[in-house]
Amino acid sequence: MSKKYLLSVALCLTLFHQFAVGQGRSKFGGRYTDPFGVLSVTAGVGVAYYMGDLNDGVNMKHLGLGPSISLGALYRLTEHVSARGELRFYQVSGDQQYSKNFQNNLSFKTFNPDINLGVQADLFAYNRQSPINPYLFAGVGATYLSPKAQLGGTWYSLPELTTEGVKYKRLPLVFTAGIGVSMKTTQRLSLGLELCNNFVNSDYLDDVSTVYPNPDQLPSDIARALSDRAPEIGEQPRQPGWNRGSAKSKDSYLFLQVRATYLIGNRTQNIERRKTRCPKF
Template identity: 80%
Template structure:
């Protein structure tokens, strides 16, 4: 994961350097110093889960959920901006639709996350290109809150330690993605963004390693939600049997429509004030 993130940052730097060859043009009728220009962003789309309870893409049961984001961009250079977002997403999965249906595990989660990073635009700020592709990467945190449904009621899984492991609820998340924006007015752009989020945990879905001994678990509810095979007539899973795989950690994918509104910087605000019609 760290290697992939490092490669992405190197790619972003190369991407932004390549964009310098596009040259500068005027913003309106003059060049505007891009440093400190602020934009606000909002996104709406879908989230897709990749982890222990999915073993391939099932087009009929993708487990898609909503994703929303609110954030901002603080421009550093003609091509590079600092980027921050607060996001909310929902994902789910059910093994009855997978090749491991006999385990009968499932989950749903609605989580917040927050991240900071950098964004590199292909075309410079002053060029005001009508279409501008970009790359971005960053790091942040997400709050894990997996739940499972039993007898019509939803239960939070993390406090039950269904694998006999008390895991961190606030792991690191490394974010990497690509997008394209389309300029609609002088200040407003809309676009499409694809973003992968690599969680530094294998417990987004509350599943990672092996079935624990029932004696390790704190309650009958924990035992029921740890091993759900008997619910569908299967034999109870033996301690040490594979419940998940810790070889790869969980991740979630966003596909969003994004809107970006340019607020500007202090100098631009002063210029706008000077051009307002005088009051009589």
């Protein structure tokens, strides 16, 4: 999956960049500024959507949306390409009572941080000063898994309970790819909209992946109760080896955010701004 992802992202960014370069520097208006080293800070707020073993498609009545926020920076490398880094926080949830596997009765909620580094390719060049600028981006990072489930009014952290009889890595890699559009509102502030998918290199974002374990091998009664929740709704206990999830595809989470980008600039631009503010007579 990761090789196909990387090849697809590389192809998209290459085509996007070639098209952008085709716009030509001759169209730039005004004074040319060397784009290298121009720094911007970014912030985003929106919603996060979970895709994994506890849902089987988009259910518009029970999307399980949670908040997402991000703080980061853009460091410009060329007219079209910037290095990008972000610290993000997101909450997602899932509940099988709204899926075709409702009889398993599994559910979870998680609030996780992640960190992501990558590149962003703008359609229009930096010196063109376009009021609207679409872009593509891709990156790699890591997220910390902390799924929880509620039992008897109390929330329990699931990784320590090993509900499938295995200890999984709680800091997996995350591959990110997305698209956005930025609209300049002032000389230094831009607002926009961004959509991105985050592919987790783990199937345990929701604590569900493979089969039901032997309950005698689980560490506690709480672990056994949260491993097999079918009896809570009158179903027969699941036998060891029955499918609890599916490891064929890994989990992911989607962000839709409103974004703000504030241009700080580089040393040359800061000197020019000071000259403008404080003219010499």
